[in-house]
Amino acid sequence: MLYNIMYKMMFDAKFESQEDPLFIEETRFNSERSRLAQSFEYNYGDFIPLLRPLLRGYLNKCRDLQTRRLAFFNNYYVKKRREIMAAEGDKHKISCAIDHIIDAQMKGEISEENVLYIVENINVAAIETTLWSMEWAIAELVNHPHVQHKIRQEISRVLKGKAVKESNLHQLPYLQATVKETLRLHTPIPLLVPHMNLEEAKLGGFTIPRESKVVVNAWWLANNPKWWKNPEEFRPERFLEEEHGTDAAVAGGKVDFRFLPFGVGRRSCPGIILALPILRLVIAKLVTNFELKPPSGTHQIDVTEKGGQFSLHIANHSTVAFCPFAH
Numbered sequence: 001m002l003y004n005i006m007y008k009m010m011f012d013a014k015f016e017s018q019e020d021p022l023f024i025e026e027t028r029f030n031s032e033r034s035r036l037a038q039s040f041e042y043n044y045g046d047f048i049p050l051l052r053p054l055l056r057g058y059l060n061k062c063r064d065l066q067t068r069r070l071a072f073f074n075n076y077y078v079k080k081r082r083e084i085m086a087a088e089g090d091k092h093k094i095s096c097a098i099d100h101i102i103d104a105q106m107k108g109e110i111s112e113e114n115v116l117y118i119v120e121n122i123n124v125a126a127i128e129t130t131l132w133s134m135e136w137a138i139a140e141l142v143n144h145p146h147v148q149h150k151i152r153q154e155i156s157r158v159l160k161g162k163a164v165k166e167s168n169l170h171q172l173p174y175l176q177a178t179v180k181e182t183l184r185l186h187t188p189i190p191l192l193v194p195h196m197n198l199e200e201a202k203l204g205g206f207t208i209p210r211e212s213k214v215v216v217n218a219w220w221l222a223n224n225p226k227w228w229k230n231p232e233e234f235r236p237e238r239f240l241e242e243e244h245g246t247d248a249a250v251a252g253g254k255v256d257f258r259f260l261p262f263g264v265g266r267r268s269c270p271g272i273i274l275a276l277p278i279l280r281l282v283i284a285k286l287v288t289n290f291e292l293k294p295p296s297g298t299h300q301i302d303v304t305e306k307g308g309q310f311s312l313h314i315a316n317h318s319t320v321a322f323c324p325f326a327h
């Protein structure tokens with residue numbers, strides 16, 4: 001579903017089903033990229049340059065995957081849009097994101113290589129982050145049936161039978177709090193993306209030499225018991241009670257450095273305006289139509305986290321039972 005939402009926006013394309021050969025190839029490429037990026041192999045070389053020559057095997061694997069993956073995006077998606085745009089000429093109406101990007105290339109604003117890297121970046125930054133967040137949200141909803149119940153009650157009380165839409169999401173604070181609580185407890189990019197300070201800086205009595213790799217532990221900021229009441233609990237109510245007013249900084253709320261699932265400042269995530277409505281809408285639709293239950297024979301979903309150097313995944317995937325409500 002998420003792939004189809006994003007591919008429709010990006011390429012005006014969709015996958016027929018999970019058996020669609022393009023979908024199988026695409027997800028295989030993305031999983032392999034994630035596996036390599038999550039691996040701790042290259043870290044040693046980053047910090048101990050002496051070791052770099054020994055890590056060539058890993059880097060060669062990355063390069064090989066990158067070549068095949070970019071060729072896949074180019075051959076099956078970017079070239080197709082170029083052909084459509086060329087055939088329609090002046091009559092072409094821009095109908096998806098890649099048309100804008102190709103247009104920028106044709107105006108000389110970016111290079112052909114940039115186009116492919118933007119496509120590759122969106123596959124990771126947009127699709128996988130939102131997918132991981134969705135998986136965490138579903139797992140916590142299964143383990144907290146009363147949260148599912150409260151979301152249903154809120155929707156029925158506020159919308160009185162009308163469908164949940166992007167335009168009425170702002171009327172559903174408990175649903176919003178559930179998404180926030182998921183991103184707090186299971187911050188999908190726990191260390192954000194590494195930044196570099198061009199100039200020497202002083203912070204909290206420390207000197208940070210120029211051109212340091214600066215890593216922000218956003219997960220700890222959002223889970224430090226000094227600042228959050230029982231942070232290990234999944235409790236959306238906290239965002240309506242003691243944390244009322246705490247919002248992801250880039251969502252327009254006050255800047256609260258304890259809660260930065262999308263980063264903060266000029267390089268913060270531009271996709272927040274897409275990710276939040278998608279997560280809220282999908283959760284609302286699932287919870288209003290189904291009761292989400294653990295796999296048969298179990299009472300809880302195992303929410304053990306799987307470490308990695310970039311993203312925070314669930315360690316064991318479960319098959320959730322979606323039991324339809326008779327409407």
Ligand code: HEM
Binds near residue numbers: 121270
């Ligand atoms: C729940 C979903 C998402 C999460 C948790 C997330 C989180 C993040 C984080 C932590 C960063 C780095 C911020 C920093 O450097 O401090 C980032 C950057 C970025 N995200 Fe997202 N993101 C999500 C969804 C999306 C979506 C849907 C898109 C696109 C449609 C997107 C596009 C980007 C891009 C392009 C950047 C790089 C921005 C830059 O370097 O200037 N993200 N995201």
